[in-house]
Amino acid sequence: MFYQDGKLQYRVRVERPNPIFARALQQAIGGVEGEIRVMMQYLFQGWGARGPKKYRDMLINTGTEEIGHIEMLATAVALNLEGAPLSMQEDVANDGVAGAVLGGMNLRHILSTGLGATPENCNGVPFNASHVYASGNLMADMYANVTAEATGRVLATRLYGMTDDPGMKDMLSFLIARDTMHQQQWLAVIEELGGSAGLPIPNSFPQSGEKNEFSYAYLGHHKDGTTIPSGRWTQGPSYDGKGQ
Template identity: 55%
Template sequence: MFYHDDELQYEVEVEEPNPKFAKMLQQAIGGAEGEMRVALQYMFQAFAVPAEKSEYRRLLMETATEELGHIEMLATAVAKNLQGASDEQREAAREDAVIAEMMDSGQPRQALSAGLHAMPVDSNGTPFNGGCVVASGNLAADMYANVMAESTGRLLATRLYEITDDPGMEDMLSYLIARDTMHQNQWHAALETMDDHVPVPNSFPQEKENQDHNYEFMSTYRDEQPDPEERWTQGESVDGNGEFSYGEQPGGGEPDLDEVIEAMHNEIN
């Protein structure tokens, strides 16, 4: 069950509206690093958490709901950057050839389809793709995916921060960056509560793995190369269940395919 409040999670002010920056902010909404991705990712992960792991469900659902608030903040920022831009600002932007091209071919749908508001798309205008949502049903795997999601999200927010010089946008992005810091840390903390979760999934019996190659760094050079003697080629494995080694691809002979079935019509005439 969800409840809505008209108040923004954090204030959004734009002192100098900038339509170019509005397009960039779209990446933080509907991009692969954006808030739609993490909101849905955490939500669908929470849906799969069993009753006996309710603490993780709450962690995921509370964060997913927070991320919905971030979408609302960014959508507000996009609208304020678009609707408040003067004709002089729009024309001044065209003095730069690169910016002029962005203005002409970037996201006309923000005006044509959305009336100068945000859309569920990335900075190129590509609709959000749920295929980037990771919800595997395995808590450990999902937490690692969440660390990556928050890392790339924080990276995007810091890049946007460096691009803008608007004090209001800097303040909003500073808040979002801070939340990304917390979320990275909370997913790491959640992983620390899970005993013996590496390798993921830890429920698969490791004795069924190929014991010759399960801790071997495999060189793919054609010519034999010496062991570089790095942390990942020697010494104890990170999970403590083996020893790293260095080797080459074992080789499996030429492909020997069976004849295809007639119904596929793959014959060569």
């Protein structure tokens, strides 16, 4: 069961509202790298977990934290929309800057929400729950979670670079820190599950069932069949200790 206390996890301030930055922030709410996705992903992974209870607890706990991140970002979007140009009067139309602001906004921020956030990405594409990975295989799910926090942190640092508003930089520096932690967290589970001993994923399938001659060979699909640049993937021992 879930509870709330009406406070934000971390303060959210905006000194100079910017409706186009409001649009950009939406990517962190409803984009594939965003918070709705991790919230639902961790919760569904937890609800479907059949192994040791501590993983279930941790997944649901961190999923719960992510709800609060959506809350912070939704608040940030609303604050950035304060004072947005709501109409196309002549002076706006003839003012390059104001006109660009109106044209560059997510118009649904005016038309559909009256200056509030939506569960959409920065292009106004609604979040689609097919992005929730909960495979029932904890190791596979942990890689999905590292991915989510890695692309999420990439996004958050780009948002950080896009704004020079001190309030927004402050909020993002908190969210970036949490992404750092969550990358650590899922890597820690991978270690607990045995690290490379867990490979290949799933490690429950007997490898006698696979065509082993294709399991550790890099195949070139170059037209002339010869020009394979070398890398760690063309040489050295395999990570599961079974191939070459």
